[in-house]
Amino acid sequence: MPQKSRALVMEEPGELEVKNLEVPETGAKDILVKVELSGICGSDVHMYDGGMDLDFPVLPGHEFSGVIEDLGDDVDTDAKGEPVSEGDKVTVVPGIVCGECWYCNNVPTRPTTCKNRDVYGFLGTDYRQGVHGGFSEYMIADGRSSFYKLPDEMDIELGALAEPLSVATRAFERAYSPGIPDAREGIGIGKSIAVQGAGPVGLLAMSAAEAAGAGQIIAVDAIEERLSLAQEFGATHTVDLTQYDGDDDLIQAVKELTPGNVGPDAAIEAAGIPVAFSQGIELPRDGGTLVEVGHYAYSGEAEVNPTRVVQKDIDIRGSLAYPPNQFETSLSLLDQLKDDVPFDTLFNHKAGFDDAESAYEAQKSGEAYRATIHPFGV
Numbered sequence: 001m002p003q004k005s006r007a008l009v010m011e012e013p014g015e016l017e018v019k020n021l022e023v024p025e026t027g028a029k030d031i032l033v034k035v036e037l038s039g040i041c042g043s044d045v046h047m048y049d050g051g052m053d054l055d056f057p058v059l060p061g062h063e064f065s066g067v068i069e070d071l072g073d074d075v076d077t078d079a080k081g082e083p084v085s086e087g088d089k090v091t092v093v094p095g096i097v098c099g100e101c102w103y104c105n106n107v108p109t110r111p112t113t114c115k116n117r118d119v120y121g122f123l124g125t126d127y128r129q130g131v132h133g134g135f136s137e138y139m140i141a142d143g144r145s146s147f148y149k150l151p152d153e154m155d156i157e158l159g160a161l162a163e164p165l166s167v168a169t170r171a172f173e174r175a176y177s178p179g180i181p182d183a184r185e186g187i188g189i190g191k192s193i194a195v196q197g198a199g200p201v202g203l204l205a206m207s208a209a210e211a212a213g214a215g216q217i218i219a220v221d222a223i224e225e226r227l228s229l230a231q232e233f234g235a236t237h238t239v240d241l242t243q244y245d246g247d248d249d250l251i252q253a254v255k256e257l258t259p260g261n262v263g264p265d266a267a268i269e270a271a272g273i274p275v276a277f278s279q280g281i282e283l284p285r286d287g288g289t290l291v292e293v294g295h296y297a298y299s300g301e302a303e304v305n306p307t308r309v310v311q312k313d314i315d316i317r318g319s320l321a322y323p324p325n326q327f328e329t330s331l332s333l334l335d336q337l338k339d340d341v342p343f344d345t346l347f348n349h350k351a352g353f354d355d356a357e358s359a360y361e362a363q364k365s366g367e368a369y370r371a372t373i374h375p376f377g378v
């Protein structure tokens, strides 16, 4: 059992410091995870830039995988029911609900509505035992949180994609509902979907769409390299938005790719740029669906014409994170696709604690798809 855990603590927004934290005894329902790597998310960049009102100092890192270093006496299985023991590769669902608020009692199928939700990676270092974020050699997943064992033959690094893939698969499943494809509700087998933004969440949503049997997957982005990677993640068509003068031309170009030139059955906005939301209302065919997942962090206001929302009879759905068992979906999908989709190319900027700033900068500039922090070095 390690006594100490070196951790990258954000003292204040933009101010990172390596601290040596005390590792407490593993509680009966807890697991102690030795962290292999932890991704830097758009929300981490937002935190770094001072856009989040948190209880600093914070221990960041919510997209991580590692191995079980120690487990409490009462822990026999992961959240799926798989037996676990020391040395198993795992990934941890960062969000923990309170189980007591109105939403937990009345809308338990949507746990991200919990009003007292704690999320590893956004908590102050005085929270519970203090050792709880992914930018740390060790982290404790306490008994209230869910964790999942990785399939035996899965590379441990891919486990750090379970979190962003859960954001992506849930967003995709929001487009799937209400679920009568032959009534042309949402997306179904053989149907058409556009994904705005070929960053990690957009790319992963494309893979989900392909695995679910979408007939046409249109990737929309401004960066050529991302669009060519999109084809490896399942896109059947790509649209480079820099080639079009205005919104109307872009929307027209997407529509012309679809059967009947009416537009895709669904669009997923994963770019996180306000104008993409406005375009996203126009992209799907009438009676289609728009899922908004890109604007997790505030990045400005979008123009909306409510008359178009009515005229198009469009379904607009928000997608905030995911319920814990979305990780089961994501790990299964990673396992199915790992030999066909180059998931590891997303990890194109790896850093230890010493050059963490460069990793944040690479994530911020878009140079990295998913910059990663490796507590024990790259």
Ligand SMILES: [Zn+2]
Pocket (backbone or CB within 6 Å): 041, 042, 043, 062, 063, 163, 164
């Ligand atoms: Zn994230």
Ligand SMILES: [Zn+2]
Pocket (backbone or CB within 6 Å): 097, 098, 099, 100, 101, 102, 103, 104, 114, 115, 116, 117
């Ligand atoms: Zn609650």
